[in-house]
Amino acid sequence: MAASIIILMLFSFVDLILGTVTSYPSEIISYFINIENLQPENLTIIHEFKIPKLLTAIFAGAALSVAGLLMQTVFRNPLAGPYVLGISSGAGLGVALLLLGSTLLPFTTNITNSWSIVAAAWGGSALVLLIIFLASIKVKDVVTILIIGVLVGSAISAFISLLQYVGDANKLKSFVIWTMGSLSDVTNETLKILIPVVLLGLIISFLMVRVLDTLLLGNDYAKSLGVNLVVTRILLFLSTSLLAGTITAFCGPIGFVGIIVPHFARMLFKTSSHAILIPASAILGAIMIVISDIISILPGGGAVLPINSVTAVLGIPILLKIIIQKKGI
């Protein structure tokens, strides 16, 4: 675990050096040790752009990976991820309604700053989660809930396609860019919301490590051990929405990290105990997104690859390996 933290710090350091504007390693060290030595313009670049992006990467990685771990345990399915409950499509619906839906209105609106996108994405994923919550109180079988999540997601995607079809071309481009995911729209101001909410989600998950372990044996065993399944499910869905919903709202949907990282954590630490898997997934997830970010800025010359493409290229081969080897959770 200590080793993974050191690896995370190393990659973070590299990430701070690279970027559309490259910094010298000495400048990064000065930022942390002796801030007066920095040139004001370098300070601005590091403090206003690089640090928020790095923190976003770290918290996004941790949040998505832990959310993915929770969902894999709840659904006892190695291919479940943070988005199985339809959180990303819910967020997409909110953003699509905001950016594209105005065409459907008789009057024009101009509320497309970054805060309103965040609010729309949150609202959208909260709406989907509410549906899943209500279903999970009525429906006992987790697989049925999984199917409900997938179906709700598909219905929403269809509706989004409709919005895209009627939407204004410029706004359509903003929406498509949102779906590609981005770490750099987050500022120090928005981090003041993102970090506490993600921390809250992580704390709720960490308080539930023992309950999560019982869920590995299935619902009947969990019930026989005295677990309140309805309360557990609601708490787990709540922390998933805090984790994945928030990151999706701020950065757009970032794929694959949440599915793959929990498998890494299990393989590396050779355990099924959530007391270890939750911190391990958080750190490994942070490493994965920081690496993805480094790769995305590698082309240099001001070009930045969409983060979602990088995580997909990194993630799909590993996911294929998991499927072919039929690894469980």
Next chain:
Amino acid sequence: MKKNTNILEIINAEVGYLSKKKKNILVNIDNVKALNGEVISLIGVNGAGKSSILKSIIGVNKFLKGNVLIKNKFPKEYSKKNLAKIISIVSTESITLPNMTVENLIIIGRYPHKKAFEQTNKKDIEIVNNVLKLVGLKGFAQLKINEISDGERQRVMIARALAQDTDIILLDEPASFLDIENKYLTYGILRKLATEKGKTIIFSTHDLSIAIKFSDKLWLINNKLIIEGTPEDIIYNKVFDNIFDKQNLVFDNSVLDFKLKQTFTRKVNIINKTNKRNLFPLTLNALNRNGFEYSNTEKEFIIELEEIKEEFIIKVIYKSIIYEYNNFNKLISGLNRLFTTQTT
């Protein structure tokens, strides 16, 4: 441990399931009791409702009518966690997660004894090692759950229930998929837990001979009712004789198991002159299979078992002619020859 303390009782209950709001009753339970330290087997044919009864007792399913009393209280009078400190279950579900160790799995059984976010401590590890010792798997703690054999995994599941530290352990078909050695090992462990640790063990099985050998009491499901009793009393009262009548099965008191109802073509007397008592049932088995019925009054057809200078001799005396064989294979082919030539 005090025996004869009433630890679990089901009075006037119905077990089954609801489909389209219609009751489908599988079993009507008039009154059954489990005492402290007792091993009880719940027997019945497939689909009779054995699993349903166990699931209703543990609270995964609901009783259609009535309820169970655990230590003279209804389950809902306990908190969920306190109930889980009294009663545990080993289900038929096989757990094979690739990264779960034996220790990971057993510690899950500690759930009701710990606060939700309490760390695993030395005491838990000690409990894991103790329960592994009880099921004969010392040193297995760090092995992966999917790298051990089925029999070992089943004993790990029992160890998990032991780590839960409950007075009552329910087991659903605990050995149905195991080979004979692991089957006997598993039931031997259950028996020992009852006598040495005072645990009340209730297991479901369709294996009657296992039930008769290992349990103090049977809960026998027959015609949607439960008959309760000591195995020997149930056999003495010829309860089994009336159960499988339609299926042409008959309970054989000499081997304490069912056998196919058979029509015999001939009667034979068997006289064992050796001092090895097991030779009699062995011979009877070979003869029964080939259509001969034992009768101790038969005079014309006698089989004598002898040992002369440590050599085994089977002597067939048929209509005063003596045939001798030195093993059962030769005996059977000899008898076949004798009676086919007679009929043709």
